[in-house]
Amino acid sequence: MKSSWHNWGSIEAVVNEPLGAFGWESSWLSVILMWLLLPINLLVGAIGGFVPFVYQGLSSVVMCSVQLGNPFYMMWIWWSYTFTLLTALVANSMSRLGLFLWERQAFGNGDYFWHGEGIWATTHPICNEILKSEQLRGPAFGAVTAPVPDLFPTKILIFLPNVGSDSEWKYIRSALHDTFLTHGAKAYQDRLVALREHVAQDWKNVTLQEMTKDVSRLQRLVAKSVFFMMLGVWIAEEEADVLTGWRTNASLFILPRLTQRFIFNYGINKVKKLRVDTVKIIEKYQLQDIFSRMNDFLPVKYRRDPVVRLCDEIMYVIGFAGIGGTSAMCETASAFMQVTTPKEFPASSVSFSRFDSAKKMIEAYKRKPFDYFKECCRIDPPVTSATSILKEDLAAVLGNSRHTFAAGTYRQYCLSLANRDPNVFKDPKVFDPTRAELDQALTWNGAFGTPGDDKTYPRLCPGRYLSLDVATTIFNVAVNREETVQLSPAQPAPAQPAPAKP
Ligand code: HEM
Numbered sequence: 001m002k003s004s005w006h007n008w009g010s011i012e013a014v015v016n017e018p019l020g021a022f023g024w025e026s027s028w029l030s031v032i033l034m035w036l037l038l039p040i041n042l043l044v045g046a047i048g049g050f051v052p053f054v055y056q057g058l059s060s061v062v063m064c065s066v067q068l069g070n071p072f073y074m075m076w077i078w079w080s081y082t083f084t085l086l087t088a089l090v091a092n093s094m095s096r097l098g099l100f101l102w103e104r105q106a107f108g109n110g111d112y113f114w115h116g117e118g119i120w121a122t123t124h125p126i127c128n129e130i131l132k133s134e135q136l137r138g139p140a141f142g143a144v145t146a147p148v149p150d151l152f153p154t155k156i157l158i159f160l161p162n163v164g165s166d167s168e169w170k171y172i173r174s175a176l177h178d179t180f181l182t183h184g185a186k187a188y189q190d191r192l193v194a195l196r197e198h199v200a201q202d203w204k205n206v207t208l209q210e211m212t213k214d215v216s217r218l219q220r221l222v223a224k225s226v227f228f229m230m231l232g233v234w235i236a237e238e239e240a241d242v243l244t245g246w247r248t249n250a251s252l253f254i255l256p257r258l259t260q261r262f263i264f265n266y267g268i269n270k271v272k273k274l275r276v277d278t279v280k281i282i283e284k285y286q287l288q289d290i291f292s293r294m295n296d297f298l299p300v301k302y303r304r305d306p307v308v309r310l311c312d313e314i315m316y317v318i319g320f321a322g323i324g325g326t327s328a329m330c331e332t333a334s335a336f337m338q339v340t341t342p343k344e345f346p347a348s349s350v351s352f353s354r355f356d357s358a359k360k361m362i363e364a365y366k367r368k369p370f371d372y373f374k375e376c377c378r379i380d381p382p383v384t385s386a387t388s389i390l391k392e393d394l395a396a397v398l399g400n401s402r403h404t405f406a407a408g409t410y411r412q413y414c415l416s417l418a419n420r421d422p423n424v425f426k427d428p429k430v431f432d433p434t435r436a437e438l439d440q441a442l443t444w445n446g447a448f449g450t451p452g453d454d455k456t457y458p459r460l461c462p463g464r465y466l467s468l469d470v471a472t473t474i475f476n477v478a479v480n481r482e483e484t485v486q487l488s489p490a491q492p493a494p495a496q497p498a499p500a501k502p
Helices: 011-015 028-036 038-050 052-067 076-091 096-106 124-132 168-180 186-202 208-213 215-231 237-243 257-262 266-284 288-297 308-337 358-367 369-379 464-479
Strands: 112-115 118-121 385-389 394-398 401-405 410-414
Touching: 011 266, 011 308, 028 038, 028 076, 028 257, 038 052, 038 076, 052 076, 052 096, 052 112, 076 096, 076 257, 096 112, 096 118, 112 394, 118 124, 118 394, 124 410, 168 288, 168 308, 186 215, 186 464, 208 215, 208 308, 208 464, 215 237, 215 308, 215 464, 237 266, 257 266, 266 288, 266 308, 288 308, 308 358, 308 369, 308 464, 358 369, 358 464, 369 464
Parallel strands: 118 410
Antiparallel strands: 112 118, 385 410, 394 401
16 A cells, blocks of 8 residues: 555645745835834724725725736835734624625625725625636635745645636546545445544533533534544544644634735744644554545646645645634534624624524524524635636726726635625524525535535535534534434435535
């Protein structure tokens, strides 16, 4: 078996490769000037982060800079803009949802607002159209050029375009699915049965209160569960602790290179270490063969060299989307079940008027666990938005003026706002897992649960069933240790549509 690990390579070498392209605004010269002019930057930033029309004005200059290709003479605007965004985030309880709601309002509550280096789509119809289409993608995150290859691997799946029938995205996604995520397969169902036992043993006295009190332990349990379902190993407590970094470092992934450098690459170094430590767990359990075989499935032109590069890319999405996303969902669900809200969520953005006691919440969960989680995530999506790229020029109104955005401009689709579009969701703030339009929520990158969802939405999250199975397994133990609540069936009932290959 070991012979197939040839050309495995070194993860340290991969994360330390030469940097990808970035503009003048992210140069060290820009960082030094940003520090030297800190008082002015802070002052302008503080005003911009509180006063909507100043915010809109600063954003318009940033937009101009982006349209000019971020030239040397425009780098100053990024310094105060960085503090503007930070101030607005803090002013909105550190909640990204709160920030987006505020930004949309600052831009007149239209279809789009500007943030970072791109436009952000706010309505359900626009986000839905993007999700159904072939999307251009690139190394960009939060509508900002992503720091690669240090903060993100350059060719991670979410950065690959799904355009044409021979795309790299298609082959990687299909290999990922075949290797790890065949939901209906016997191996998956066997692991799910074993998972119930592991979870019950791991945290014997888990209750909902314990979950919200000891969030780190909940995150470790999610990390162990996702790792087990995908790779078949129940990892040790300290290894799970490493993997929770994919959730706890969430705020570092969103910072562009300028901000990363401004804080002396503290965030980048932390994430680099996380990537290295994650691959070390794979190496410790001698799971390299899985990735070697997966690499061999790929057409020669798309194979990774060395193989550890593929392992890093896959573990990145498993960590970032899989562990981070599922942890976030469990944190929200455990809080909502106790009729309270999780950290970093503006309490005024949800109403529990229809389920106003823990008893009603638990009954709703027991009736339909998947629907319960779907509604939690509609209200508080673990992945709030994603970055697509305009394939052709687009005319759009921002604030009071009409602009044309050239093909190639980042267009973020904002799932957290689309999931609250009042034209689709009746009383969008009201928590109601029985709502008729529940499956229209775009949380898992498409209307998960609608007929033919995986055909309609090419990039629908491949881990959607896994995330729900893991969460249901954990919550079943917490909610009622004896009672059996319906788990993900191998042959799903009509209410839970059948899984299918992407
Ligand atoms: C509640 C939990 C989860 C939510 C809400 C969620 C949501 C999403 C969303 C919105 C995307 C699109 C991101 C983008 O295109 O930039 C995505 C992509 C992805 N997710 Fe999930 N996810 C969850 C759990 C998981 C799990 C458990 C796994 C696997 C272990 C997973 C694997 C992936 C992968 C591989 C992609 C990239 C798909 C592609 O680009 O084609 N996710 N997910």
